[in-house]
Amino acid sequence: MKNFLRALRYAWPYRVRLVISIVCAVFAAILWGLNFTSIYPVLKLLNNDQSPQQWVDSCIANCNKDIEQIEAVSDALNEKSKELEKLPLNKFVEQQRRAHTHALVKVESKLVYARKQMDWYLIAHKYIYAYLPRDSFTTLSYVLGFVLVGVFIKCIFEFFQESLVGSVVNLSLYDMRNRFYRNVIHLDVDQFGEQGTSELMARFTNDMESVGSGLKTLFGKVIAEPLRAISCVIFAACISWQLTLLFLILVPVAAFILGKIGRLMKQATRRLLERMSSIYKILQETFQGIKLVKSYTMEPYERRRFRAATYDYYLKSMTVVNIDACAGPIIELLGVAAVVGALLAGSFLVLKHETMLFGMRMSQYPIEPESLLQLYVLLAAIADPVRKLSSVFTKIQSGCAASDRIFFFMDKQPRVSANCEGPAFIKTEHGLCLDYSSRTGDMPFKAHEVGKPMIEFKGVCFSYDPGRPILSNINLSIYEGETIAILGHNGSGKSTLMGMVPRFYDPDHGTIFLSGEDLRNINLRSLRKKVSVVTQETVLFDDTIYNNIAYGTRGATKASIESAANKAFAHDFILNLPKGYETMAGESGNKLSGGQKQRIALARAILRDPAIIILDEFTSQSDPESEVLIHKVMKEFLKGRTSFVITHRLNTLEIASRIVVLDAGVVAAVGTHKELIENCAAYQRMFEVHGKRLSA
Ligand SMILES: Nc1ncnc2c1ncn2[C@@H]1O[C@H](COP(=O)(O)OP(=O)(O)O)[C@@H](O)[C@H]1O
Ligand SMILES: [Mg+2]
Known part of the structure; x- marks a missing residue:
């Protein structure tokens, strides 16, 4: 991981692009969540055959009725408590008074909530009357039109986000490759022989690509996908944070499983990259020594050797593929289990007109079926980013394995020091000299003594x-x-x-x-x-x-x-x-x-x-x-x-x-x-x- 973080440093000069890409990702995520919230009005419009104006009027009327009822209850409670206050104080009366105060507080909070809702309806009333058509079909087409526009804008943000991330990754790779080349070319002659040139070439090409893919995943998905999930979670929490929390319980479990898979992936990738190096080695040897191969009629032998190496590579790559393929379904299964859990609890509340579950209050009011469906859609929408995130871990682990191999070489220091400060060996009109001028002022040149x-x-x-x-x-x-x-x-x-x-x-x-x-x-x-x-x-x-x-x-x-x-x-x-x-x-x-x-x-x-x-x-x-x-x-x-x-x-x-x-x-x-x-x-x-x- 340490070396992958070092690879990350190559992206630092391009941080501005990265920040812009994150901003794009945030907007895309908000629009993603927002688009799903269109389900609720659509269902409402289809179910009730009311125009939006009628709907808001009926909501206001209902709300008014609620407020009146609550006020009546509250008044009655107030009367009762006044009466209780007049009574002489004893244990029974004290108990009654306490119960009354408790009930009164509850009613008051209900009243506050209902009034707040009323305020919202009044605002909605103002805008719905001002802007929305009187006909429910036209309203529906408006909503769908907005969804389309929303998706269009989201796509634009997504394009810029991906393009910016791509440019950051490729520029980082460009810098890293050049830096790597610069390092390698300054190594000593015998240090090249130690590892073999094909090994080095594999690190320049194949391993670099793996690092690039890791970086791209990190900058692209690790930021954008959770944002999308978070946006849905926030919208879902607005409907019922309790049910959303129920859904989120499985997140730590998923994280644990992904951690395990990631570790396996890192090992598997390291082996895969090593096999690729051996393929490079065979290619280089046989192509350079093609005359020898042909004159000694070693083609069948080389073919077998190459086939064995590529078969080995195939086996190792299948391990990588299988580990990668495991992650997606496991996460999906967990996600669906969590959605089912939350939906089961929600359906119970809807069907039984309950607000409590196992003694815990799940919502202020009984949940409407439309809201539950909306919640379900939002939670299901989280599944997509989460499934994409499952491959993130494996990709990053591949990047880690590749950057370990690259930085192993990057950290090598030439044993022969370049001595830039030392005296230069030059030729002047007086013959060969050692030029000390970079060190001392008093004796800049020392000519070779005959x-x-x-x-x-x-x-x-x-x-x-x-x-x-x-x-x-x-x-x-x-x-x-x-x-x-x-x-x-x-x-x-x-x-x-x-x-x-x-x-x-x-x-x-x-x-x-x-x-x-x-x-x-x-x-x-x-x-x-x-x-x-x-x-x-x-x-x-x-x-x-x-x-x-x-x-x-x-x-x-x-x-x-x-x-x-x-x-x-x-x-x-x-x-x-x-x-x-x-x-x-x-x-x-x-x-x-x-x-x-x-x-x-x-x-x-x-x-x-x-x-x-x-x-x-x-x-x-x-x-x-x-x-x-x-x-x-x-x-x-x-x-x-x-x-x-x-x-x-x-x-x-x-x-x-x-x-x-x-x-x-x-x-x-x-x-x-x-x-x-x-x-x-x-x-x-x-x-x-x-x-x-x-x-x-
Ligand atoms: N890069 C190397 N790594 C290890 N041993 C080497 C390397 N290069 C040469 N040798 C060994 O050093 C010895 C001297 O090699 P060399 O100087 O090339 O001999 P000459 O030029 O006299 O034929 C040889 O025994 C050879 O095996
Ligand atoms: Mg020699």
Whole structure:
């Protein structure tokens, strides 16, 4: 419930609309109740064959008669009590006097009531004579006409109420989705892996819809339906509040049952949403890996897997449907039982001309059959809003379950802090600098000192899962302009080590220094702006090639993009594409070959003009010819920049200033190609294997 209340906060900025919608709901409710009160005049007119004028006259005459009778009784009682006062005081007389006073008070109150009624009739008399026609049929058509107009106005109010509630809900969802996206996109790289992207997508779509439906129910029905019920209750209470109270006795029982059902509903919905996430997961996996599915002829297996997941979803959704379907009939049954109870009591009073029931006064005067019928209609009219309210609880509980799932992610904080206040890593005409101007006034810029390491790993340890170290005690110093080749077996931790430079992960122990400053203190955005990573799995968006190259470089010109593409040897093949630079790359760039994608990714990195470059096995998909070309580019491009190249290619090793050999998360050796080939046995082995492969 707590999280659903948090979701409610997103509606707060739109409270004015909400208030207007409530006002509309109030008017609609009043009109709803008022329309049902037309039953009484209609019945009266049909039953008595009197014109309204005759009716009001007869009412006044009856009332006058009543008043006269009561006055006569009252006079008689007064006489009697005067006589009693004259008698000498004894126990019997005192008793009689008390009884008389009691009777007198009762008669007086009857008189007051009758006079009040008389006042009402006189007012009615005035208006009925002034405005109503003399003929009962015309009057009846007037009443029905008023009902029609009333319903029309009510419908207008209802439309605005629903429309306003809808806009509040959708605007809240709009804000919530964007807020959620903003939160999620700032999470760390490994936090995405923890839950799976399909799980996240389910929360953005399916769960959001559930929250929206909960909010809509809350703002729409929870306010409007009780108002309608209350309006009927008030009109009913005007006829006989005692009988209405009898009807309301069952309200707490209904509330208790609804509470129980709601709790069941919340559990069932949570399970349902989880099943939807697994469907998303299967869809995502199979569609992304469609080539694998087809080539391994796994379609039947995937079909079975999907069928099992959707069947499970069907079962869970049936639980939800059944719980939801239970609520309506239970409430209806309770409602009808309450109406029957009240009607039974009312009929007893009408048929026996009684005003007392079980010793309790139920009305001042015997109830007319028309009034009872009117009461019955009003109480029955309550059934409709109440039945609608029964689904409210279940819907809100679904919303609660969904908002729990959304806020679970919303509450996650990135472990890598953005450090907006920290010194920015920038490039000036004096070279790379750390800009402290946001912190201190006296030494705004600290240029990188020549001869000191640009990047320094000091005792860096890291593990994804506790107890399984991936990197242990890494000590490395990299100087400005160096090209470092990183060599090691698969899984030795090369990509993990490089992921620490743009701070995808922070070390568990030890520190990485950039130009002498702890990487964790540096403004994260400025750092990432100066670091380019090109990986083996090149990522292209379904956009034009032009925009894919310009991704991440604000204000790139056409000339600069073409020059970057030229440097990456991509310009020629791009021009040969059907629409040149305006060709769409397709979803994840699937309209291009692996090597083409890599060259576009390289052009993107070149355009950014980074200070630090990380190339992670990025030439692995190029053919030998383009690899030679790319090497030419690299030699040019890496000049003057600090770069890390993870590769197994010999020619890359030759352009490296130093080579780092990683073995199971430990630095096995560091040195130039020449030094290592002489001193490092592991390097020699690797080199031999590659040499053989090349000559084979
Ligand atoms: N997100 C992750 N969660 C848990 N373990 C991971 C994750 N990414 C990589 N690993 C593990 O870390 C080790 C090093 O991976 P990686 O740095 O990618 O190796 P390399 O790039 O040298 O092939 C591997 O054993 C791999 O299983
Ligand atoms: Mg790797």
